[in-house]
Amino acid sequence: MTTPFRRRHHDDESAHDRARALTATEMLEPLDEIQTVWLAGHLEGCAECRNDREAYLADRALLRSLRDATPEPPRDLRARTMAALDRESLARSKRGRAAGRTAGRPLSSHRRPQLPFGAAAGALIVLVVVGATFLPQLVPNRGPESTPGGSDFAFGSPDLQATAFPVPAVDDVGWVQPGLDGHWELVLADVTSLCPRTRPSCQPLGEDQPSRIVELGSKPHGVTISPTETQLVVETQGQGSAPGKIFVVSLPPEPDSPTPAPTDSTVAPTTTPGETAAPTVVPPTVVPPTAAPGTAEPPTAEPSQVAISPLPTTDVPRGAVEIASGVTVVGETLYSPDGAWLAFSARPSDGSRGPDLYLWHVGEPTAIAVTDDHATYFSTWLDGRILASRVEPVVLVADPGTSPGVADATPEASPATSADATPEASPATTADATGGPTNVGHPMSFLLDPATLTRATIEQPDVWLPVVDPSGKFAAFWSGTVSRATEVDDWQPAEGSLVLSPWSDGTTAAPTSPAPTDDATASPDESPAAAPALGPVGNHTELVPGPVAAFRTNFDPTGSRLAVWVGDTIDGDVGRLHLVVLDPSTGGVDESVAPLPGVPALRRFSIDRGRLAWVTPSGQDGQDSSVQVLGWSGNEFGEMHGIPAKQMYLVR
Amino acid sequence: MTRTWEQDAARTFVDALFNKHQHEIFAYLVRMLRDPELAADLTQDAFVKAYKNYDTLEKDENARAWLYQIAHRVALDELRRRKIIRMIPWSGEARGAAPSAERLAMDLRLSGPLERALASIPERQRAALLLAELHDLTGLELAAAMGVSHVAARAILTRARESLRRALAAEQDAERAAELERDSHYGPQARSER
Numbered sequence: 001m002t003t004p005f006r007r008r009h010h011d012d013e014s015a016h017d018r019a020r021a022l023t024a025t026e027m028l029e030p031l032d033e034i035q036t037v038w039l040a041g042h043l044e045g046c047a048e049c050r051n052d053r054e055a056y057l058a059d060r061a062l063l064r065s066l067r068d069a070t071p072e073p074p075r076d077l078r079a080r081t082m083a084a085l086d087r088e089s090l091a092r093s094k095r096g097r098a099a100g101r102t103a104g105r106p107l108s109s110h111r112r113p114q115l116p117f118g119a120a121a122g123a124l125i126v127l128v129v130v131g132a133t134f135l136p137q138l139v140p141n142r143g144p145e146s147t148p149g150g151s152d153f154a155f156g157s158p159d160l161q162a163t164a165f166p167v168p169a170v171d172d173v174g175w176v177q178p179g180l181d182g183h184w185e186l187v188l189a190d191v192t193s194l195c196p197r198t199r200p201s202c203q204p205l206g207e208d209q210p211s212r213i214v215e216l217g218s219k220p221h222g223v224t225i226s227p228t229e230t231q232l233v234v235e236t237q238g239q240g241s242a243p244g245k246i247f248v249v250s251l252p253p254e255p256d257s258p259t260p261a262p263t264d265s266t267v268a269p270t271t272t273p274g275e276t277a278a279p280t281v282v283p284p285t286v287v288p289p290t291a292a293p294g295t296a297e298p299p300t301a302e303p304s305q306v307a308i309s310p311l312p313t314t315d316v317p318r319g320a321v322e323i324a325s326g327v328t329v330v331g332e333t334l335y336s337p338d339g340a341w342l343a344f345s346a347r348p349s350d351g352s353r354g355p356d357l358y359l360w361h362v363g364e365p366t367a368i369a370v371t372d373d374h375a376t377y378f379s380t381w382l383d384g385r386i387l388a389s390r391v392e393p394v395v396l397v398a399d400p401g402t403s404p405g406v407a408d409a410t411p412e413a414s415p416a417t418s419a420d421a422t423p424e425a426s427p428a429t430t431a432d433a434t435g436g437p438t439n440v441g442h443p444m445s446f447l448l449d450p451a452t453l454t455r456a457t458i459e460q461p462d463v464w465l466p467v468v469d470p471s472g473k474f475a476a477f478w479s480g481t482v483s484r485a486t487e488v489d490d491w492q493p494a495e496g497s498l499v500l501s502p503w504s505d506g507t508t509a510a511p512t513s514p515a516p517t518d519d520a521t522a523s524p525d526e527s528p529a530a531a532p533a534l535g536p537v538g539n540h541t542e543l544v545p546g547p548v549a550a551f552r553t554n555f556d557p558t559g560s561r562l563a564v565w566v567g568d569t570i571d572g573d574v575g576r577l578h579l580v581v582l583d584p585s586t587g588g589v590d591e592s593v594a595p596l597p598g599v600p601a602l603r604r605f606s607i608d609r610g611r612l613a614w615v616t617p618s619g620q621d622g623q624d625s626s627v628q629v630l631g632w633s634g635n636e637f638g639e640m641h642g643i644p645a646k647q648m649y650l651v652r
Numbered sequence: 653m654t655r656t657w658e659q660d661a662a663r664t665f666v667d668a669l670f671n672k673h674q675h676e677i678f679a680y681l682v683r684m685l686r687d688p689e690l691a692a693d694l695t696q697d698a699f700v701k702a703y704k705n706y707d708t709l710e711k712d713e714n715a716r717a718w719l720y721q722i723a724h725r726v727a728l729d730e731l732r733r734r735k736i737i738r739m740i741p742w743s744g745e746a747r748g749a750a751p752s753a754e755r756l757a758m759d760l761r762l763s764g765p766l767e768r769a770l771a772s773i774p775e776r777q778r779a780a781l782l783l784a785e786l787h788d789l790t791g792l793e794l795a796a797a798m799g800v801s802h803v804a805a806r807a808i809l810t811r812a813r814e815s816l817r818r819a820l821a822a823e824q825d826a827e828r829a830a831e832l833e834r835d836s837h838y839g840p841q842a843r844s845e846r
Contacts, residue, residue: 020810020814021806021807021810024806024809024810024813024814025791025806025809025810027784027813028784028790028791028794028806028809029790029791052817055817056813056817059813059816059817059820060785060813062766062820063766063781063785063786063816064785064786065766066683066766066786067786070675070679071678071679071682071683071688071691072675072678073674073675073678073692073695074688074689074692077674077678077692077695077696078670078674080696081670081674081695081696081699081700082667082670084696084699084700085663085666085667085699085700085703088700088703088704089663089703177801177803178803179801179802179803185801185802185803187801210799210800210801211800211801211804643803643804643806643807645803
């Protein structure tokens with residue numbers, strides 16, 4: 001199956017929508033210079049938008065005429081309010097005395113916060129916001145019998161008239177967006193109600209969701225949230241002499257109760273936010289990667305030599321822990337499912353070398369490089385282990401009797417025969433008569449235990465960046481060779497295709513093949529009777545034919561949906577996102593359902609229970625990005641569109 | 653009665669808030685709920701809640717937006733309750749009192765096309781319009797009052813302006829239709845009398 005690229009952009013409509021939004025915003029607060037210029041230009045050529053603007057202004061004048069008839073409060077309002085405050089004050093005193101007696105100490109010492117008052121008040125505000133975020137999921141709407149005092153900070157339910165498609169079991173979506181004054185806002189939005197795809201008007205995603213302020217420095221390149229929601233990992237890219245960085249920012253812990261106690265039970269968080277379930281595993285003793293049988297010589301450099309030390313810098317927010325500096329993340333940054341580890345691959349910010357695999361043990365001061373071949377790419381986590389790929393450059397064998405350039409580049413040939421493929425060999429960009437590495441390579445994938453650094457190699461070559469479904473029976477990966485990019489020391493897919501394949505964990509029988517479509521990519525010595533080795537088995541189903549510049553795939557927790565992102569360029573973040581519907585029992589693709597045939601999307605999408613979320617790229621005319629959600633219940637699909645903003649980082 | 657220093661500070665602060673903002677909070681609640689008596693009750697509730705939750709106010713300079721946040725939630729809670737019990741007729745008269753002159757005057761003020769249009773748009777959008785245009789909240793204050801991000805607040809306000817525009821157009825259409833109907837009934841009669 002091949003998922004086609006289709007464009008379904010409505011640029012004109014978007015421009016008018018943007019003009020309306022800016023017109024409305026302009027009436028609230030000044031626009032920035034870019035917005036002002038864009039709006040003026042658009043209004044000049046759009047009579048309809050000029051009419052909209054005039055109508056808004058007329059309505060505003062009409063609205064403001066209501067100021068002439070401002071209602072006056074009844075004369076007894078003061079007396080009754082003061083009486084109510086007296087009653088409440090008295091009640092609090094009684095409750096306080098009772099609590100003081102119970103605790104055996106005076107009320108004031110019990111209630112007085114240990115933190116500075118401002119900090120305690122700030123923490124409470126955060127608790128309010130966090131509580132309000134999760135309240136709709138945890139607490140049903142109060143009935144008419146609920147007391148006014150009990151709903152002080154309960155947010156109202158969304159405007160239900162704008163949504164019509166309930167999604168009973170769906171995970172929330174999280175993103176970071178810019179606020180004012182250089183702050184960033186983290187929004188965790190529930191998407192339990194989605195718009196039918198046929199309805200053009202819908203309540204924007206996140207409209208009803210509170211946000212919390214987070215300090216992420218000047219401009220992140222990527223943001224990742226920990227599974228326990230206690231940390232954000234922020235990636236920045238180096239600019240000029242400033243190195244790229246990776247740092248960790250603590251988030252306030254989720255409160256036990258989503259609403260603060262309305263009375264005098266001051267609940268000030270006294271613990272420092274952090275991972276409470278940090279394992280007691282000793283940080284990894286860095287050892288050179290174990291050479292799998294039949295592979296090239298292991299790197300000789302001690303990984304500790306490339307471990308990155310934290311350097312205090314001004315663009316890292318106060319309180320953040322800088323775990324790496326001078327590097328640029330390549331691909332994904334993912335926590336292990338238990339939140340104890342963070343894995344990513346990164347290369348030097350100056351592009352002088354290719355990427356290595358890094359691990360950060362939560363709580364440790366720095367991330368540590370656990371490879372030094374400069375050609376290892378993190379793919380994903382699989383059962384607590386890291387699934388990664390590395391590249392073995394094809395080496396030209398010098399043969400004085402023939403013309404240079406006899407490449408030993410067939411996939412069937414073990415990369416082990418392409419000896420001298422160590423990083424020290426400094427792969428040449430072109431072959432010469434004496435032989436040497438070429439710009440073509442064979443990817444090899446492996447599993448790595450983060451605690452012991454022991455590897456399990458996937459013997460089948462040309463498996464690049466595999467992602468395995470939750471059942472462990474199927475995997476999506478690039479099946480083919482890779483080639484070296486010219487701009488940076490990086491590798492990208494070359495000959496081959498993006499495929500879906502049955503997968504074996506090496507211990508249990510692999511499932512049957514889905515649909516026999518491409519025998520050429522099947523494992524040559526496949527035997528149903530043989531004990532399946534770790535890795536792909538059987539025939540592949542082609543998802544996207546090569547060549548592709550970059551890709552990313554991920555399954556939903558049920559294994560019945562596969563999201564496929566295909567990038568426009570190797571190191572760019574813009575591409576197209578597809579959703580493939582699978583039969584989890586057979587791994588076959590249901591081609592009759594194409595809920596998302598390819599929409600413009602940034603690389604970091606998020607697929608979880610019942611929904612796929614992504615961020616649209618900003619337009620060339622300055623159009624902002626927005627979070628989009630496609631949700632489903634069975635084979636019924638609905639959408640939710642977020643509010644545009646200049647930069648958005650999907651974190652969940 | 654023994655009070656702690658926090659209670660004293662809270663009470664003093666809320667008393668001052670009441671003196672300064674009672675009129676605008678009451679006006680906001682009247683415009684949201686279209687019921688002055690209920691608005692008075694809820695204004696009282698809002699200030700009591702402000703007292704109870706004084707600890708959640710981070711900075712004194714944010715007090716106005718914080719107070720509007722409390723009033724806004726009180727209003728939304730009330731509107732939600734109304735939806736839940738909407739099958740049961742409820743009005744001020746049900747309390748056993750005849751409508752006051754103040755109530756009648758307010759009813760007159762709240763019965764124009766603009767008020768009807770405002771009443772027909774979603775509550776949160778109505779709140780955003782009222783807070784921004786009649787109560788002069790800034791974008792940040794609006795976000796705080798509505799308990800949403802700044803971006804979301806602006807988006808709600810944009811949608812509110814569009815909703816109001818459509819609602820006003822519908823009101824005009826309805827008035828025009830009513831005029832035509834009147835003409836069709838009384839026009840021939842008037843002409844024949846002439």
